[in-house]
Amino acid sequence: MSIAKPYESASGASNWRMRKFIADFGVYIALAVLLLAATVLTPKLFEVNTIAVVMRQASQLGIVAIGQTMILLVAGLDLSIGGIFLMTSIVVADVTNGRDEMVLPAILIALALGALIGAGNGVLVTKRRVPPFVATLGMLVLVKGATQAYTKGVPGGFVPDVLGIVNQSWFVLSIPLLLWLGLNAFFIFVLRRTSYGRKVYAVGSNIEAARLSGISVDVIRISVYILGSCLAVASGVVLTGYVGYVDRFIGTGLELDSIAAAIVGGTAFVGGRGGLLGTIAGVLIIQLLSTMALLMGLDIEVQFIIKGLVILGAVTLYSLAETES
Amino acid sequence: MIKRIVIAMFVLCLILGSSALSFAQDEDMSGFEITQEMIDASPYLQSVLSRLDQVYDTSEFAKDPPYRIAFAAQGTSNAWSALMDAHAYWYVEHLGEDVVSELLYGDAQAQADIQVPLVEDLLAQEPDALILVPMGAAALSAPVERAMMQGVPVVLCASAVETDNFVTEVGTNLYSIGATLAEWLIDTVGADGNFLMMTGVPGVTTSVIMEEGAMAVFESQGIELLDNQPGFWSPAEGKKIMETWLAQHGDGIDGIWTGGAQMAQGIISAYEDAEMEIPPIAGGEMQSGFLRSAIEHGFEFYAWMYPNAMITICLDAAIQILQGEPIARFIDFVDTMPEARPFTDAEAEDYYRPRWSDDVHGPVTMPDEKLAELGFLVEEE
Numbered sequence: 001m002s003i004a005k006p007y008e009s010a011s012g013a014s015n016w017r018m019r020k021f022i023a024d025f026g027v028y029i030a031l032a033v034l035l036l037a038a039t040v041l042t043p044k045l046f047e048v049n050t051i052a053v054v055m056r057q058a059s060q061l062g063i064v065a066i067g068q069t070m071i072l073l074v075a076g077l078d079l080s081i082g083g084i085f086l087m088t089s090i091v092v093a094d095v096t097n098g099r100d101e102m103v104l105p106a107i108l109i110a111l112a113l114g115a116l117i118g119a120g121n122g123v124l125v126t127k128r129r130v131p132p133f134v135a136t137l138g139m140l141v142l143v144k145g146a147t148q149a150y151t152k153g154v155p156g157g158f159v160p161d162v163l164g165i166v167n168q169s170w171f172v173l174s175i176p177l178l179l180w181l182g183l184n185a186f187f188i189f190v191l192r193r194t195s196y197g198r199k200v201y202a203v204g205s206n207i208e209a210a211r212l213s214g215i216s217v218d219v220i221r222i223s224v225y226i227l228g229s230c231l232a233v234a235s236g237v238v239l240t241g242y243v244g245y246v247d248r249f250i251g252t253g254l255e256l257d258s259i260a261a262a263i264v265g266g267t268a269f270v271g272g273r274g275g276l277l278g279t280i281a282g283v284l285i286i287q288l289l290s291t292m293a294l295l296m297g298l299d300i301e302v303q304f305i306i307k308g309l310v311i312l313g314a315v316t317l318y319s320l321a322e323t324e325s
Numbered sequence: 326m327i328k329r330i331v332i333a334m335f336v337l338c339l340i341l342g343s344s345a346l347s348f349a350q351d352e353d354m355s356g357f358e359i360t361q362e363m364i365d366a367s368p369y370l371q372s373v374l375s376r377l378d379q380v381y382d383t384s385e386f387a388k389d390p391p392y393r394i395a396f397a398a399q400g401t402s403n404a405w406s407a408l409m410d411a412h413a414y415w416y417v418e419h420l421g422e423d424v425v426s427e428l429l430y431g432d433a434q435a436q437a438d439i440q441v442p443l444v445e446d447l448l449a450q451e452p453d454a455l456i457l458v459p460m461g462a463a464a465l466s467a468p469v470e471r472a473m474m475q476g477v478p479v480v481l482c483a484s485a486v487e488t489d490n491f492v493t494e495v496g497t498n499l500y501s502i503g504a505t506l507a508e509w510l511i512d513t514v515g516a517d518g519n520f521l522m523m524t525g526v527p528g529v530t531t532s533v534i535m536e537e538g539a540m541a542v543f544e545s546q547g548i549e550l551l552d553n554q555p556g557f558w559s560p561a562e563g564k565k566i567m568e569t570w571l572a573q574h575g576d577g578i579d580g581i582w583t584g585g586a587q588m589a590q591g592i593i594s595a596y597e598d599a600e601m602e603i604p605p606i607a608g609g610e611m612q613s614g615f616l617r618s619a620i621e622h623g624f625e626f627y628a629w630m631y632p633n634a635m636i637t638i639c640l641d642a643a644i645q646i647l648q649g650e651p652i653a654r655f656i657d658f659v660d661t662m663p664e665a666r667p668f669t670d671a672e673a674e675d676y677y678r679p680r681w682s683d684d685v686h687g688p689v690t691m692p693d694e695k696l697a698e699l700g701f702l703v704e705e706e
Contacts, residue, residue: 044572044573047572049571049572049575049599050569050572050573052572053568053569053571053572056568057565057568148401152407152699152700157682158683167594167597167598168598239561242561242564243560243561243564243591243594244560244594245560245590245614245683245684247559247560247561247587248402248403249557249559249561249562250561251561252559291569294552294554294566294569294570294573295569295573297551297552297553300527300554300555301527
């Protein structure tokens with residue numbers, strides 16, 4: 001007796017196509033459904049002011065999520081970005097001490113430190129074979145410890161006025177949104193149209209096959225961690241301008257939200273599959289859920305439950321589709 | 326000996342009398358009255374009110390100085406806590422080694438799960454007394470009871486636990502503070518106003534009790550809030566929420582209740598970006614950044630104080646216990662620090678200290694040199 005494979009029967013093939021459709025387009029359908037629900041539940045969401053707020057807040061998460069998606073594509077993970085936000089904020093306030101003309105040097109110093117942290121993550125993961133979760137968690141603790149030692153537990157200083165530009169909106173456009181869109185355009189091009197992008201996918205899909213085909217696997221992985229950290233610095237600068245104050249809890253939760261956004265957007269936790277378009281949709285879903293919950297006046301507990309259910313639902317859908325395909 | 330007891334009793338009567346007076350003054354100031362219904366609904370209020378006239382006989386803890394005192398602090402988390410630690414070290418130095426020989430310090434990083442084992446570690450070092458800034462009322466109850474069983478007297482500083490088995494608590498009636506802020510908002514705007522509420526961290530005692538007090542007042546006046554969300558004592562979270570509220574309600578917001586100045590800063594920043602007039606805010610503090618913005622924008626506010634300098638009163642209480650002197654079971658810091666009273670925008674200039682950096686919470690009892698050492702003083706141009 002032979003067992004028919006799913007795609008060997010008409011219904012099996014149809015089932016398979018449906019699951020593939022969900023895997024490829026599920027996140028966009030979810031986003032459309034959410035927007036449809038918002039027309040009934042929270043019509044305020046479609047007013048210009050609200051859209052501007054949603055987009056500005058989504059950009060903060062979106063910039064980090066670009067880096068996190070690329071790291072996930074090489075089967076990695078980065079938890080250390082939580083420490084990078086605070087480090088960036090401290091560097092900006094400390095180096096500038098409120099002086100506008102010192103913003104550029106401050107950002108360059110923060111980027112250099114971010115690159116160092118990313119390189120550290122990459123080397124630990126590639127050369128020392130430390131699992132990404134452990135390596136980046138250790139780095140998070142190290143960076144937070146170092147910032148606490150530097151500030152004696154009291155991050156202070158003054159944020160230069162010029163960074164307040166991130167709070168300005170023109171219609172629905174704002175600097176953070178333009179930065180997010182620009183960075184997305186650049187990295188989508190890199191991932192789809194350059195050999196570097198193809199190598200990122202190759203390393204994530206099958207690391208041994210990539211190595212055998214002559215790809216410098218370690219270089220690719222380390223470079224992706226460095227990019228991820230530098231993007232976290234960029235988001236940290238935006239956040240610092242947004243708050244206008246060095247807050248010890250700045251960006252708290254964005255590291256996990258960025259992973260959630262990428263996963264909801266269809267990037268596989270095991271690497272090699274997914275992309276930035278899906279992550280954009282994932283970021284918007286997470287931000288819309290948050291804003292809609294607030295507009296509906298839902299309790300914080302309910303907000304967390306809804307967010308958790310959406311993430312679990314997305315992961316379950318993708319894993320079902322993956323099993324079948 | 327009899328003379329000393331009589332003097333101690335006299336001092337105690339004075340303290341209790343002034344506590345009762347200040348409590349009554351608080352009620353008079355806002356017109357706020359604690360009803361039996363409120364007391365019945367709030368275990369915190371029941372505990373505080375019952376302890377107002379209680380005295381603990383500390384003779385069992387009496388011993389000769391110098392003392393080793395354990396300080397389970399909130400720890401590295403924010404400027405409020407850093408200044409509390411700085412006040413503690415400064416005051417111990419000020420008292421001298423013949424009074425306090427060692428301050429055993431424990432840093433909870435503002436987390437109850439870190440503080441529970443930390444208290445165990447501190448108790449293993451056999452201190453003479455424990456000063457605890459509880460990070461969770463339920464989580465810290467068992468460690469407090471263990472300390473008392475071990476014969477280490479416990480002074481609760483700035484927050485409460487669920488057990489009643491401790492010697493004394495230094496703080497203020499947080500329920501009353503929350504209620505008074507709500508009362509002021511209603512008096513300023515009118516009961517038909519549209520109000521928003523931004524609380525601190527969900528589940529953290531200080532935030533929960535203040536919210537309880539405020540809600541009791543809003544509900545007693547039949548006021549339905551436009552919304553109530555936690556701002557996690559963070560300017561960033563506060564701003565995010567306020568931006569959405571502004572998009573939703575626009576200029577239909579008449580007043581905002583907030584559980585701390587950090588969130589108030591976020592609220593102000595959102596209004597600045599939206600270029601809208603800031604409505605009355607109940608819940609400012611003597612925090613430099615908040616006062617600077619308040620003076621700049623000239624909006625109405627009501628501020629309360631929760632001075633980190635209250636740690637000096639906690640240390641005095643621990644010493645009093647170790648000297649075997651009877652002690653009140655609830656010590657309101659306002660009785661020792663009369664300047665730590667609520668104030669309004671009319672007095673903003675009096676409380677603003679231009680030389681303090683934005684994150685300094687007053688009042689500060691340390692000398693300026695100590696503040697400068699910690700980087701809390703702005704360089705004069």
